[in-house]
Structure formats: structure tokens, C-alpha cells
Amino acid sequence: MLCLPKLKLNCAHIRTIYMSEAVFAKKYEPDLNDPKTLELHKLYRPERVTPTEKGYKLISTSRINKKLLDDPLYIGLRRNRVRGPEYTRLLDNFMKAVTKKFGRDTLIQFEDFAFQNAYTLLDRYKNEYCTFNDDIQGTAAIVVAGLIATTRVTKVKLSQSKIVFLGAGASQQ
Known part of the structure; x- marks a missing residue:
């Protein structure tokens, strides 16, 4: 469960806000003529995701460079990013x-x-x-889901399985 039990949150009514230090995720535009996509669309209920325009960020604290500052189409604050207590x-x-x-x-x-910030x-x-941080928690969530699914398919208990992990993952910089 992604929600904190301590807060007693109901995950069925969750609204998601994405914050990015780097690149904001692309806006989800499903093909509702495709039955598989339609099922995913119903399952993930993108209407609960606070929309933003494609390519824009709610908040950005990533590095800014002179080229970006000089770009007339740049709509962000034209100043160095905050760090430390101000961040x-x-x-x-x-x-x-x-x-x-x-x-x-x-x-x-x-x-x-x-x-280091995540x-x-x-x-x-x-x-x-x-x-939630996908880079840190998302991989673990997917691995656990895969392991649980494997036990259902193979009918072999997880405690009786041999599991090999390869690689540290992107978040192990």
C-alpha cells in the first residue's frame, strides 16, 4: 500500500500530484478504442491525476544554465535554484x-x-x-509484485524459491 497507514488514507480516493526536479512526465493520452488501454484507463483513473501541460513542471529545483536563462520561451524564474534551508x-x-x-x-x-534529495x-x-518516489520505491514495488505473481503461477512458496538479483538499479548511483 502506497499510503501511510498512520494517516489512515483511503487509496481509492487518492489524487496524485507529481513534482519533478528534472523532466515532468508526459501527459497521459489514452487510445480509448483499444480494449486493453481502456481497462488500464479505468484502473488507473487518470482523472485523479492533477493535469499539467505537456512538458511543464509544477515545481523545478533542478540546475539551471545560461542557455536556459537566455531562452525567450523559458517561462520559469530567471534566477539560480534554491539550495539549503531555502530549498x-x-x-x-x-x-x-x-x-x-x-x-x-x-x-x-x-x-x-x-x-541525495530523494x-x-x-x-x-x-x-x-x-x-512516493518511483526511482526508490517503484522498483521494489514491481519486484515484490512479480515475486507474488510468480508464486501464484508456479504454486511454489517464496520461502522455497531461489531468487537471483542482478544489477544495482539506477537509484544506486
Whole structure:
């Protein structure tokens, strides 16, 4: 369960907010004529994802360079990114504003945050907000789901299985 049991959140009513330090995820545009896509569309209920325009970020604290600052089409703040206590205050204020606006059952995904920030943020907010970082928690969730599915197909208990893991994954920088 992605939600924190301590917060007693109902995952069926979760609204998702994506935050990115790097590249914002592309807007989901399903082909509703495809039966498989239609089923996924119903399952994941993208209407619960707060929409943004393709390519835009809700918040960006990634590095900024001169080329970007000089780009007339750049719509962000034309200043160096915040770090340290100012960064922490920015995110604290964002977290409070999101839950005030959308409710305590809002899942906030930290997408493509710098490795050192990702763990710090998950730890900082774990007891107060419903947060998720795909780079850190997503791989584990998929592995566990795969292992559970394997036991159902093979009828072999996990404790009786031999499992080999190869590679550290992208988040082990």
C-alpha cells in the first residue's frame, strides 16, 4: 500500500500530484478504442491525476544554465535554484499548500529528484504526508509484485524459491 497507514488514507480516493526536479512526465493520452488501454484507463483513473501541460513542471529545483536563462520561451524564474534551508522551506510550503488545496489523501510523487534529495525528502515527510518516489520505491514495488505473481503461477512458496538479483538499479548511483 502506497499510503501511510498512520494517516489512515483511503487509496481509492487518492489524487496524485507529481513534482519533478528534472523532466515532468508526459501527459497521459489514452487510445480509448483499444480494449486493453481502456481497462488500464479505468484502473488507473487518470482523472485523479492533477493535469499539467505537456512538458511543464509544477515545481523545478533542478540546475539551471545560461542557455536556459537566455531562452525567450523559458517561462520559469530567471534566477539560480534554491539550495539549503531555502530549498527546505520551499518544499515544506509546497507540501502544506498541496494538502490544504487537495486534502490529506493526496499522493505526492517526487519524480526525478536528485539522489541525495530523494531519500532526505521521503524521510522528512514520511509521517506527515502520503509521498512516493518511483526511482526508490517503484522498483521494489514491481519486484515484490512479480515475486507474488510468480508464486501464484508456479504454486511454489517464496520461502522455497531461489531468487537471483542482478544489477544495482539506477537509484544506486
